[in-house]
Amino acid sequence: MSKIVRLGVIGLGVEGLSYIKFISEGMVPNMVIGALSDAVPDKQQTADDLGVPFFSDYKEMITSGTVDAVVTTVPHYLHPEMGIYALEHGVHALVEKPVGVYTKQAQRLLDVAAARPELQFGVFFNQRTNQLYKDLRDLMASGELGKLRHTSWIITNWWRPQGYYDSSAWRATWGGEGGGVLVNQAPHQLDLWQWICGVPKSVFAKVQYGFRRNIAVEDEVNALVSFADGATGTFITATHDLPGTDRLEILCDQGKIVVENSKDVTIWRLTKPEQQLSEEMSMEHVAKLFQGELDASTFMSVETKSYSSVWGQQHSEVMRNFAAAINGEENLLAPGADGIHGVRLANAIHLSSWTNKEVSIENFDDEAYLAGLNERIRAEGKYAERD
Amino acid sequence: MSKIVRLGVIGLGVEGLSYIKFISEGMVPNMVIGALSDAVPDKQQTADDLGVPFFSDYKEMITSGTVDAVVTTVPHYLHPEMGIYALEHGVHALVEKPVGVYTKQAQRLLDVAAARPELQFGVFFNQRTNQLYKDLRDLMASGELGKLRHTSWIITNWWRPQGYYDSSAWRATWGGEGGGVLVNQAPHQLDLWQWICGVPKSVFAKVQYGFRRNIAVEDEVNALVSFADGATGTFITATHDLPGTDRLEILCDQGKIVVENSKDVTIWRLTKPEQQLSEEMSMEHVAKLFQGELDASTFMSVETKSYSSVWGQQHSEVMRNFAAAINGEENLLAPGADGIHGVRLANAIHLSSWTNKEVSIENFDDEAYLAGLNERIRAEGKYAERD
Numbered sequence: 001m002s003k004i005v006r007l008g009v010i011g012l013g014v015e016g017l018s019y020i021k022f023i024s025e026g027m028v029p030n031m032v033i034g035a036l037s038d039a040v041p042d043k044q045q046t047a048d049d050l051g052v053p054f055f056s057d058y059k060e061m062i063t064s065g066t067v068d069a070v071v072t073t074v075p076h077y078l079h080p081e082m083g084i085y086a087l088e089h090g091v092h093a094l095v096e097k098p099v100g101v102y103t104k105q106a107q108r109l110l111d112v113a114a115a116r117p118e119l120q121f122g123v124f125f126n127q128r129t130n131q132l133y134k135d136l137r138d139l140m141a142s143g144e145l146g147k148l149r150h151t152s153w154i155i156t157n158w159w160r161p162q163g164y165y166d167s168s169a170w171r172a173t174w175g176g177e178g179g180g181v182l183v184n185q186a187p188h189q190l191d192l193w194q195w196i197c198g199v200p201k202s203v204f205a206k207v208q209y210g211f212r213r214n215i216a217v218e219d220e221v222n223a224l225v226s227f228a229d230g231a232t233g234t235f236i237t238a239t240h241d242l243p244g245t246d247r248l249e250i251l252c253d254q255g256k257i258v259v260e261n262s263k264d265v266t267i268w269r270l271t272k273p274e275q276q277l278s279e280e281m282s283m284e285h286v287a288k289l290f291q292g293e294l295d296a297s298t299f300m301s302v303e304t305k306s307y308s309s310v311w312g313q314q315h316s317e318v319m320r321n322f323a324a325a326i327n328g329e330e331n332l333l334a335p336g337a338d339g340i341h342g343v344r345l346a347n348a349i350h351l352s353s354w355t356n357k358e359v360s361i362e363n364f365d366d367e368a369y370l371a372g373l374n375e376r377i378r379a380e381g382k383y384a385e386r387d
Numbered sequence: 388m389s390k391i392v393r394l395g396v397i398g399l400g401v402e403g404l405s406y407i408k409f410i411s412e413g414m415v416p417n418m419v420i421g422a423l424s425d426a427v428p429d430k431q432q433t434a435d436d437l438g439v440p441f442f443s444d445y446k447e448m449i450t451s452g453t454v455d456a457v458v459t460t461v462p463h464y465l466h467p468e469m470g471i472y473a474l475e476h477g478v479h480a481l482v483e484k485p486v487g488v489y490t491k492q493a494q495r496l497l498d499v500a501a502a503r504p505e506l507q508f509g510v511f512f513n514q515r516t517n518q519l520y521k522d523l524r525d526l527m528a529s530g531e532l533g534k535l536r537h538t539s540w541i542i543t544n545w546w547r548p549q550g551y552y553d554s555s556a557w558r559a560t561w562g563g564e565g566g567g568v569l570v571n572q573a574p575h576q577l578d579l580w581q582w583i584c585g586v587p588k589s590v591f592a593k594v595q596y597g598f599r600r601n602i603a604v605e606d607e608v609n610a611l612v613s614f615a616d617g618a619t620g621t622f623i624t625a626t627h628d629l630p631g632t633d634r635l636e637i638l639c640d641q642g643k644i645v646v647e648n649s650k651d652v653t654i655w656r657l658t659k660p661e662q663q664l665s666e667e668m669s670m671e672h673v674a675k676l677f678q679g680e681l682d683a684s685t686f687m688s689v690e691t692k693s694y695s696s697v698w699g700q701q702h703s704e705v706m707r708n709f710a711a712a713i714n715g716e717e718n719l720l721a722p723g724a725d726g727i728h729g730v731r732l733a734n735a736i737h738l739s740s741w742t743n744k745e746v747s748i749e750n751f752d753d754e755a756y757l758a759g760l761n762e763r764i765r766a767e768g769k770y771a772e773r774d
Contacts, residue, residue: 149599150609152541152623154636161668161676204591204745206611206619212536212640212662222537222619224593224611232593232609234621236539241638242661242687245645249541251628253599258632274629275599281548289548300629358591358743 005323006034008067008091010058010082012043015096016073019315024050027316030323034067058082062089069094069326071124071319075170076101076183077386080109083121083336087112092120094322097187099123099339101178102373102386103347104366106340113336120325121336126314127188128195128334129321132265132307136250136257137196139267146253146273148227151197152234157244157261158185165215172215174376175383180209180217182346186237190342191334193235197250199341200225200233201362207353212240216380223349225361265305272299392710393421395454395478397445397469399430402483403460406702411437414703417710421454445469449476456481456713458511458706462557463488463570464773467496470508470723474499479507481709484574486510486726488565489760489773490734491753493727500723507712508723513701514575515582515721516708519652519694523637523644524583526654533640533660535614538584539621544631544648545572552602559602561763562770567596567604569733573624577729578721584620584637586728587612588749594740599627603767610736612748652692659686 007023009016016038023031036047037058047054055061062070062085069092072082080100086093093113100106113121127133139145158181170176177183182190194200205223213219220238227233238244248259253275256268270277277299281289288294317333324330344361347369352359354372359365374385394410396403403425410418423434424442434441442448449457449472456479459469467487473480480500487493500508514520526532545568557563564570569577581587592610600606607625614620625631635646640662643655657664664686668676675681704720711717731748734756739746741759746752761772 149628150607150623150625152539152621154539156638159676161665161673163665163668163670163673167670167673204611206613208617208619211617213665220537220619222611222621224591224609224621226593230595230598232595232607234539234609234611234623236537236621238537238638240661240665241536241643242657242664243643243655243683245636247634249632251543251625256628256630268630270629274627277629278548278550278600278627281550283550283554286548286550286554289546296630356745 002030002324002327002329005031005326006066006068007031007319008035008037008061008070009033010037010061010070010072011074012036012038012046013073017046018312019071019073019319020046020050022312022316023319027312028319028323030327031319035061035064037061059085062086062091068092069120069322072096075176076178077176080105083109084112087116087119087121090119092322092326093336094122094124094319095336095339096124097191097339098183098343098346099336100343101183102366102370103340103344103364104370105386106343107366110337110340120322120332122318122322122325122332123334123336123339124318125188125191125334125339126318127192129314129317130262130307130309132259132262133192133196136259136265139257140196140250145255145257145269147229148197148231149251149253150232151193151248151250152236153189153193153248154236154245155186155189156236156238156241157246158239159242159244160185160213160239162213165213172213172217173382174216174373174380177217178373179346179350180215180219181237181239182218182221182349185239186221187342187346189237190235190345191338193233194341194345195338197233198227199361200227200345202226202358202360203345203348203352204358205349205352207349216376218350221349225345263307265307267303269301269303270299389417389711389714389716392418392713393453393455394418394706395422395424395448395457396420396460397424397448397457398460399423399425399433400460404433405699406458406460406706407433407437409699409703410706414699415706415710417714418706422448422451424448446472449473449478455479456507456709459483462563463565464563467492470496471499474503474506474508477506479709479713480723481509481511481706482723482726483511484578484726485570485730485733486723487730488570489753489757490727490731490751491757492773493730494753497724497727507709507719509705509709509712509719510721510723510726511705512575512578512721512726513705514579516701516704517649517694517696519646519649520579520583523646523652526644527583527637532642532644532656534616535584535618536638536640537619538580538635538637539623540576540580540635541623541632542573542576543623543625543628544633545626546629546631547600547626549600552600559600559604560769561603561760561767564604565760566733566737567602567606568624568626569605569608569736572626573608574729574733576624577622577732578725580620580622581728581732582725585614586748587614587620587732589613589745589747590732590735590739591745592736592739594736603763605737608736612732650694652694654690656688656690657686
């Protein structure tokens, strides 16, 4: 019979409290709250209300024997060290996205996790539980649409006014948050894009820092990536677009996908690979094409679908899957190791913008990125440098 | 009273014949056909049917006294030399797009035209007569939407099967056509984009040559440009997308424009500059925003418009405006000198892809591009190199 997993929540902010609520309301059948932790002692009341232990030091919670697993809803920089501490003490780790701010840090966590295969290490990519993206991932993986040619994602629908940035001192700083839209808002899409389309080999990017907000970090990103075999992609994101856009397009050898607002999907399927259609088309057909008399429906079908998602379902599903993986019943939907792809792409985008050169993702220079990050932390003068 | 302008058509292919038809049918009230020219003597019949002189040598037509102006519907490489010959012999020149294949060649034409201000020199950018783009150009120029932040155009809806490329020996060759989608299909959009959004300062591009077609030149382009003041843009075009996309997005400081299929326009207008809205928003409003309780209509209006265009109207309008300019009644909608912007951007896109570096458009290296072009013409071994 399945064991009920006792979860320890580290960080009782908006996110941590919502996970506690989902579990308390029974939305995660194979999980209970084992204990809570927050550096701010005032937050003990939440634990008292639930009748679970409270720890102001997360390390004490991990070694207390009250939890089988932890989730880290804390500022991004802290994810790896908390994940490492948990895994090194025999506790399963579900790390919030991103798994780290910089690849060197994320890799340390991945290395520790790789040495503990008996423990589950997941990343909180709740969008991977979104049926829309699961279906797209399956469709692309099935090979039905053939190889990728190009893809573009404009994802700018997370407007953040200045007051949002001013709400916490660490927010949108190099030393406290480690970046802007790439580490805070866009990690889900950086993950989904690579989960569905594959991991790019290189990137060239233009990044605007404090472009339309009074912040040190990036509020707008325009990246051009190269995948294997000549496929390309563009990724555009910003926090100051009013209104924003969320439009993903994927063009393949035998079909095309367009997703609007992470909700409405259109899939075109060709009866044959496009190049074969091209080769077989006679001059007569070409003439008809130019006269607008060629009936496309003879070689192309179109399907439209709309998806809806209920608040909390995705997050609850991540936790349920995580507990099921701990019980050996399922594979993780979002293994922690996958999390480094998004971190690396985000880091490579910055490094490209700093150097004004195309940057290799395949052979990413972790140290060059970290040096550039520390240069900015130093200039900011508010936080310690990283290693 | 307006003079009726006698037009000489050089090149009696599909395009030339359609212009002759528009004029013969009275769609261009201030223009008549003066004479026709084609290197293929068989084509004389068209002239005989119209009762106008025919010249197998375009130079003879230009000096014959039978025409006031010429239009050049011939392969791209020939546009500059024909334009130059006309202008040097006192004949107005309406040059087909692109005004040249490479900037050095186009510049020669511009220099000759600049020395003859008494003559009209136009480029056949018929899309500039499209009310949709005229309205967008006016809207952007008015300043109502504020400064540009970012723009992207995916324009891939010109599917060309292999048979199209195989239909003429010069097509899709470096020496005969000088490029693929950038010189043949996309010049209108390369012009409109810059006409509406401004001329970029630099570009980084990934270009696929013979990616999904058996051709030497480019069938897919993915370009990332930088405008002044941190604004950016992406331009994606290909001739093998099935189905294609035509989607233009322009995000500005006080509004946004989305155009679908060069037909349906949505314009969002903010009541104040976006940054001001951002600054004025209290923490209370920010909280409401995150709870989905902020009513956007209080600071944003939306307008949707659909445009239609009738085949032939745009081309007739270009010729009417050109004749009116000759008569001193109007300014040219598409002055020939504007044509070099599209040529330069196309050349810079190639040069960036060849060097894998960002390329300056402001200080474009004409000789470097020409050297790269000649290298490819040499490797192809079918046509003479250019100077």
